Amino acid sequence: MHEEEYELIPLSPIRKLEKRLDRVEKGGTSNEMMKELVDVVKTNQAIVEDIVKVNSEMMAKVSELSNAVSQMTARLNDFMSKIEVVGESEPAKQDDEMERKLDKIEKRLNAIALSNIARMKMPKPVQQVQRRPVPAQPGF
Numbered sequence: 568m569h570e571e572e573y574e575l576i577p578l579s580p581i582r583k584l585e586k587r588l589d590r591v592e593k594g595g596t597s598n599e600m601m602k603e604l605v606d607v608v609k610t611n612q613a614i615v616e617d618i619v620k621v622n623s624e625m626m627a628k629v630s631e632l633s634n635a636v637s638q639m640t641a642r643l644n645d646f647m648s649k650i651e652v653v654g655e656s657e658p659a660k661q662d663d664e665m666e667r668k669l670d671k672i673e674k675r676l677n678a679i680a681l682s683n684i685a686r687m688k689m690p691k692p693v694q695q696v697q698r699r700p701v702p703a704q705p706g707f
Contacts, residue, residue: 594600
């Protein structure tokens with residue numbers, strides 16, 4: 568008869584290998600995992616491209632806005648300088664005009680005051696009473 572040999576092997580390492588094999592089988596094949604990874608990378612790349620596109624559009628709009636603000640500032644400065652020039656010339660004219668009017672008023676007031684003072688100093692004209700001839704009385 569043919570004799571068979573038997574050996575005693577601990578089962579725990581075998582069980583560990585079985586569990587590991589189950590996990591690999593449940594996880595799927597490496598090709599499927601690679602496909603999923605490629606899809607994730609493609610999606611990520613599309614998102615990055617969209618962000619770059621939006622970012623470049625925003626930079627262009629900010630640049631346009633900056634130019635518009637610069638132009639508006641220049642126009643505002645020009646407008647303010649025109650207002651200052653007009654503001655400086657008109658008050659001078661108004662001051663001269665006001666000065667002339669004040670001089671006229673002062674002259675009139677002086678004339679009125681002098682005429683009032685002259686009236687006050689002048690004695691009132693005495694009314695001359697016409698005398699009637701007194702009839703001669705006897706005895707005087």
